[in-house]
Amino acid sequence: MQDLLELEESLESESVPIRKEEWEKIHEAIEIAIDKAIAPLRPRGWRRALYLLREWGILAANATVIVALLAFAATQLYSATQRVAAEKVFEANTTRDLTEIKGQLARMSLTSHAALPLADFKTVVPDLASSIATLQIQKTKIPLNVVDSLSKKLTDTEPTTQGYWPAVAELISYRSSLLQNRQDTINLPLCPANNPHLAFKGFVFYDCILDIDGRQIQDDRCIRCIVRYSGGPVSIQNLQLVDSLLIFKANGNSAPEGNGQKLEQILLASDLRDVTITGLS
Numbered sequence: 001m002q003d004l005l006e007l008e009e010s011l012e013s014e015s016v017p018i019r020k021e022e023w024e025k026i027h028e029a030i031e032i033a034i035d036k037a038i039a040p041l042r043p044r045g046w047r048r049a050l051y052l053l054r055e056w057g058i059l060a061a062n063a064t065v066i067v068a069l070l071a072f073a074a075t076q077l078y079s080a081t082q083r084v085a086a087e088k089v090f091e092a093n094t095t096r097d098l099t100e101i102k103g104q105l106a107r108m109s110l111t112s113h114a115a116l117p118l119a120d121f122k123t124v125v126p127d128l129a130s131s132i133a134t135l136q137i138q139k140t141k142i143p144l145n146v147v148d149s150l151s152k153k154l155t156d157t158e159p160t161t162q163g164y165w166p167a168v169a170e171l172i173s174y175r176s177s178l179l180q181n182r183q184d185t186i187n188l189p190l191c192p193a194n195n196p197h198l199a200f201k202g203f204v205f206y207d208c209i210l211d212i213d214g215r216q217i218q219d220d221r222c223i224r225c226i227v228r229y230s231g232g233p234v235s236i237q238n239l240q241l242v243d244s245l246l247i248f249k250a251n252g253n254s255a256p257e258g259n260g261q262k263l264e265q266i267l268l269a270s271d272l273r274d275v276t277i278t279g280l281s
Helices: 002-014 020-041 046-114 118-138 144-155 164-180 260-269
Strands: 199-201 204-206 209-211 216-218 220-223 226-229 235-242 245-248 274-280
Touching (some): 046 144, 118 144, 164 245, 164 260
Parallel strands (some): 199 216, 204 220, 216 235
C-alpha cells in the first residue's frame, strides 16, 4: 500500500500524463490495498458472533424501549380518557343531585310557609316567587291543598306587601300547571286573529296560544288553550277560560298595568278550571 501511495505521489510530482482508464485502475488498486490492510482488524469467528450480538442487542434494546414507551403512552391516554369520562359522570350526577336538592328545599319551604299564620306569612312573601319558580323549573310538585292554602293567604295579603305581585304571577302559573298537567306548551299554534290591534269579540278558541297583553276582549271563550300574560294593560268585558293553562310572568317587581292587577286577583281566588272574567274594561 505504501508503494502505491509513493507511486501516486511520484507520478503527480513528475507531472506525467496518465489516461483516465489508468487512474481508475490505480484507485481500484488503492481500495483493494486498504481493504486488505483493515481486514485483520475485523472480528472473525466467535468474536464476529459477539460483535453481531452486541449490535443487534443494542437495536433490540432500542426497540424494547420504544415499545415500552408506546405502551406507557397508551396506558396514560386510556387513564386520562377514563378519568375525563368519570369526571363527566360525576359532574352530571352532582348537577342532578343539586337540582333535586334545590327542588326539595323549595318544596319544604313552601309547605312550611303555607302552614304559617297570616301575620307570619306576610313576612315570607318576598321569598315565594323564587321558590315557586324553582318548582316550575325542576318540575317538582307539591300537594294541591298546599298550593290552595298559599293562594288563600296571598288573597288575604295586601298588594302593597313586598314581593306580592311576582308571587301572585308565579303561583297562578304553577297552580294552573298542576291542574292542567299539559306538556304541549310549545307545539300549539297561535290563536287565530292573535293581533294586538284587533278587538276579540265573540271568538271561541280551541287548543291554541293566546297572548292577552294589550288586548280588547269581549264575549270570548278559550277552551284547552294556553293563555299568556306578562303584566301589560288589558281590557276584558267577558272572557271564559275552560281547561286552559295560564302562563303568567311578572314584570320584575312591578305591579301589572291597569286592569292587570284585578285580573290576577280574580284568577288567584278562582279554581282556574272554569273561570269567567268580567268587568275589566
